[in-house]
Amino acid sequence: MSYLVGYGPRNDDRSAIELALQLARSRPEPVIALSVVPRGWGTPAAGGTDREYELRAAEEGRRSTELARADFARHHDTDAVIAADAAIPTEAAWIAGRSVPATLMEQADEHGAWVIVVGSAEEAEPGRVRLSSKTDRLMHSSTLPVAIAPRSYRTSSAVTRITVAFRDDDAGWSLLDRVADLSRTEGARLRIVTFVVAPARTPVINDVPHAEAQVTDAWTQQARLALAEARTHLAAHGPVDDVEFLVTIGADWPSAVASVAWKDGDILVVGSSSTHRLAQVFLGSSAAKIVRNAPVPVVVIPGTAS
Numbered sequence: 001m002s003y004l005v006g007y008g009p010r011n012d013d014r015s016a017i018e019l020a021l022q023l024a025r026s027r028p029e030p031v032i033a034l035s036v037v038p039r040g041w042g043t044p045a046a047g048g049t050d051r052e053y054e055l056r057a058a059e060e061g062r063r064s065t066e067l068a069r070a071d072f073a074r075h076h077d078t079d080a081v082i083a084a085d086a087a088i089p090t091e092a093a094w095i096a097g098r099s100v101p102a103t104l105m106e107q108a109d110e111h112g113a114w115v116i117v118v119g120s121a122e123e124a125e126p127g128r129v130r131l132s133s134k135t136d137r138l139m140h141s142s143t144l145p146v147a148i149a150p151r152s153y154r155t156s157s158a159v160t161r162i163t164v165a166f167r168d169d170d171a172g173w174s175l176l177d178r179v180a181d182l183s184r185t186e187g188a189r190l191r192i193v194t195f196v197v198a199p200a201r202t203p204v205i206n207d208v209p210h211a212e213a214q215v216t217d218a219w220t221q222q223a224r225l226a227l228a229e230a231r232t233h234l235a236a237h238g239p240v241d242d243v244e245f246l247v248t249i250g251a252d253w254p255s256a257v258a259s260v261a262w263k264d265g266d267i268l269v270v271g272s273s274s275t276h277r278l279a280q281v282f283l284g285s286s287a288a289k290i291v292r293n294a295p296v297p298v299v300v301i302p303g304t305a306s
Helices: 014-026 047-075 079-087 100-112 133-141 168-184 202-206 211-235 253-258 283-291
Strands: 001-006 031-038 090-097 113-116 146-148 159-163 189-197 246-249 266-273 298-301
Touching: 001 014, 001 090, 001 100, 001 133, 001 189, 014 031, 014 079, 014 113, 014 146, 031 047, 031 100, 031 159, 047 090, 079 133, 090 100, 100 113, 113 133, 133 146, 159 168, 168 189, 168 266, 168 298, 189 253, 211 246, 253 283, 253 298, 266 283, 283 298
Parallel strands: 001 031, 001 113, 031 090, 113 146, 159 189, 159 266, 189 246, 266 298
Antiparallel strands: 146 298
């Protein structure tokens, strides 16, 4: 098993390496930083132009590999704060491919990776997660979990707590079991959160006194009942004394996500949609909004629908 980092020379992808090393501190496995550069077409008609293109791509790959090695070295040369990183095998390499997502998937299979780790888009605000177009395409084809680091992410922590965004449907229950197993493997505490966001204002809600509060209260009660059932479900498989169950309420998605206490060592796990058959990982509207407002790394797990 290993961690495969999608690393690009033009991006601040040190964040992805930071996240991969954080995961490896809890579950020690090799971390491989891989840069995918464009592949030439290899046709006779391309001739010298194609050869020049391949040479430029190879130079880009070598430069990216050097940068990744330098990022790894920052951890290996640091004092005892993250001395454990020295025991984590690391590797940096580059490969030519026509499609970055497809090439990463092929290499993940070749290296026995259990997760693909990437950084956020360049336009993301520091500390926020935002999917690049390549990451979005990767998630739609990946059969593996995809971990996304916030922009400019830095940490010396291991994974100490895993928060799962839980919803009461088939995908949510499947995700719950998988994340419970993951928390045990990582040696991390488990927190199960259901986000309740006040309904959008409509003419019907506006015309009925206290309708918005009544709808929110009903949703909150349903969420608490589902979490009580989740507690019983998990208790049948092991102790739940250290598991935290939480319903958080907000007027909108930013406030709902922000109302949860986050700290260094946290990661957030969301599942793919249970209604989209064309993609391995398809973020429904709620999951996408949670990811967009997350202040911690996010792991998206595919195939959580039963």
